[in-house]
Amino acid sequence: MNIISNAVRYNKEKGEILLSYYETQVDDRHILFEFHCKDTGVGMSKEFQNHIFEPFTQETGGARSVYGGTGLGMPITKKLIEKMGGTIKFESEKNVGTTFMVQLPFLISADMKQAESQEDDVSIEGMRILLAEDNELNMEIAEFLLTNAGAEIIRASNGKEAVEAFAKSGVGEVNVILMDIMMPVMDGLEATREIRTMNRSDASAVVIIAMTANAFTEDKTKALKSGMDDYLTKPLESEKLIRALSRFL
Known part of the structure; x- marks a missing residue:
């Protein structure tokens, strides 16, 4: 200083x-x-x-x-x-x-070496992700981070499009749904409930992760109660995003 x-x-x-x-x-x-x-x-x-x-x-x-x-x-x-x-x-x-x-x-501590080794092992190569985001800039950023890490992306600009995209996909084709909470036409919470009640074998098993700028406990509770599996706050950070996704491989 x-x-x-x-x-x-x-x-x-x-x-x-x-x-x-x-x-x-x-x-x-x-x-x-x-x-x-x-x-x-x-x-x-x-x-x-x-x-x-x-x-x-x-x-x-x-x-x-x-x-x-x-x-x-x-x-x-x-x-x-x-x-x-x-x-x-x-x-x-x-x-x-x-x-x-x-x-x-x-x-360089042993813990740091172990952490670096674990980071090297993290991969989402080949993961097929349904990305539901109404903000075009946020969509572009998230898609860049994910495709750069080897994932395949299906885009949806609101909750209704996300529900339709999942319905059109083959069983087990979508590995993870990244769902923005605040979207027009249909929000992420309602879209999640719609997907969970679909009459198909992977409807209850597909991983759905919330994306939101709100980091309040109440919002996280609502997301999990709607049927979501995890909760990420914006802005998305590459390392945290990929690590969160890799847990569901």
């Missing part, structure tokens, strides 16, 4: 600050994060650069001197980074700007 604070404090009017980071896996147990903070500020003189990490040291006689400070920020920052096993470097040019580079190593 001290590095970013300095980038703001010593920047020029209408100046810029660019933050970026990179990660490199060193070995099976360690990963290295590198953070960059680049500003278009007043920069530092060559002389001051040699003393920046010394306590109570401040540049005098230049643009930086008007901002004040204790002169302890950078020494403390360097100490903290070194205690974490990291390094801090910088490049600066007077009246051009400064870039700080911080490298921090982290240990």
Whole structure:
């Protein structure tokens, strides 16, 4: 935070600050994060650069001197980074700007490795999904996420179309129905009840998952009581969506 604070404090009017980071896996147990903070500020003189990490040291006689400070920020920052096993470097040019580079190593825990391994195993490849969504943009986003993960999509723009699409499909052809709750013509709750009462063997077994912007317990209870199996809140996140679907494979 001290590095970013300095980038703001010593920047020029209408100046810029660019933050970026990179990660490199060193070995099976360690990963290295590198953070960059680049500003278009007043920069530092060559002389001051040699003393920046010394306590109570401040540049005098230049643009930086008007901002004040204790002169302890950078020494403390360097100490903290070194205690974490990291390094801090910088490049600066007077009246051009400064870039700080911080490298921090982290240990990859066994739990993280296990989680990553489990994520790799998650797949909805070949899953046939009936997607009921009245908002065209939401439809496009959900369809992109799902088809990108290998699923096949049947589209419906309201609850009535979802009921008709399921009725026209072969028994067992639809694996999951993603059902928006708030839709015109027929809402998702009513559409779910219609599907559940159809006279076909998969009507009670097909997985129906609610999609809604409402995250209240009351809404979730209504969805489950209507016959839905699960409940997702919008905006949909790729990882959560695919993980929820994979539970029903």
